[in-house]
Amino acid sequence: MDPMKNAEIPLDHRLATPADIPALASLMNAAIGELQKPFLTEEQIASSRTIMGLDSRLIDDGTYFVVEQNGELAGCGGWSRRATLYGSDDSPGRDAALLDPANDAARVRAMYTHPGFTRRGVGRLILELCEAAARSEGFRRVEVMATMSGEPLYRACGYRPIEDVSDASGGAPVPLLRMAKAL
Ligand SMILES: CC(C)(COP(=O)(O)OP(=O)(O)OC[C@H]1O[C@@H](n2cnc3c(N)ncnc32)[C@H](O)[C@@H]1OP(=O)(O)O)[C@@H](O)C(=O)NCCC(=O)NCCS
Numbered sequence: 001m002d003p004m005k006n007a008e009i010p011l012d013h014r015l016a017t018p019a020d021i022p023a024l025a026s027l028m029n030a031a032i033g034e035l036q037k038p039f040l041t042e043e044q045i046a047s048s049r050t051i052m053g054l055d056s057r058l059i060d061d062g063t064y065f066v067v068e069q070n071g072e073l074a075g076c077g078g079w080s081r082r083a084t085l086y087g088s089d090d091s092p093g094r095d096a097a098l099l100d101p102a103n104d105a106a107r108v109r110a111m112y113t114h115p116g117f118t119r120r121g122v123g124r125l126i127l128e129l130c131e132a133a134a135r136s137e138g139f140r141r142v143e144v145m146a147t148m149s150g151e152p153l154y155r156a157c158g159y160r161p162i163e164d165v166s167d168a169s170g171g172a173p174v175p176l177l178r179m180a181k182a183l
Contacts, residue, residue: 006070006120009069010069011068011120011121011122012067012069015062015064015065016058016076016078024076024112025054027073027114028053031113031114032045032112034115035113039148043171044173044174046172047170047171048147050170051088051169052088053087053090054110055110058080061081063081063109064078072117073114074113075113076112077108077110077111077112077127078108078109079107079109081101081107081139083098085143085144086145099139101137101138104139105139105141105143106143108130108144108154124153124157131181135183140182142180142181142183143179145177145179147174148176157181159179162179162180164177165177
């Protein structure tokens with residue numbers, strides 16, 4: 001892959017479908033394992049797998065985006081009008097209750113960029129798509145439970161910290177940061 005050439009190729013986006021699930025799972029596996037290395041220990045990365053990964057509810061809801069460059073899967077991420085703030089299909093404590101756009105913050109969910117496509121604006125593009133979609137449904141605020149790897153992206157896109165969190169449901173405590181932005 002030629003990075004200079006790829007930098008000039010536009011990023012395409014579309015909604016994810018169930019047929020994307022195997023490729024999305026493999027991309028997430030790579031992003032979780034590689035891109036958290038500067039921020040977490042190996043034990044914390046292993047533990048984070050309990051609270052990260054694919055939430056197929058987002059695909060069913062039509063709120064999960066895929067970004068491709070030249071036909072290659074570059075990243076994915078989405079938003080939700082449901083209460084669950086973070087986690088995968090297998091994570092504990094899920095809550096599918098619908099949020100109230102007038103009073104609740106929409107959720108940004110499950111953002112992952114393939115390690116071969118980082119720092120090309122994939123994450124930023126997905127956040128813009130999520131915020132526009134949430135705004136169009138009447139939400140005025142958006143929240144995310146940021147990983148340490150995700151925090152720089154969210155800060156760069158205007159999200160501000162609300163609460164430090166530690167999640168030890170997978171073993172080693174994983175530091176997280178709840179963040180929010182006005183839409
Ligand atoms: C978080 C993640 C999705 C960011 O993806 P990305 O496509 O590389 O992000 P972008 O290229 O859109 O970055 C936009 C801006 O965010 C900031 N940023 C993103 N990643 C950064 C990093 N590792 N270090 C410092 N700043 C970073 C920069 O300001 C960047 O702009 P710049 O490249 O012009 O300096 C990716 O690192 C990832 O998949 N991490 C592992 C999974 C994860 O933890 N996801 C978050 C769940 S909450």
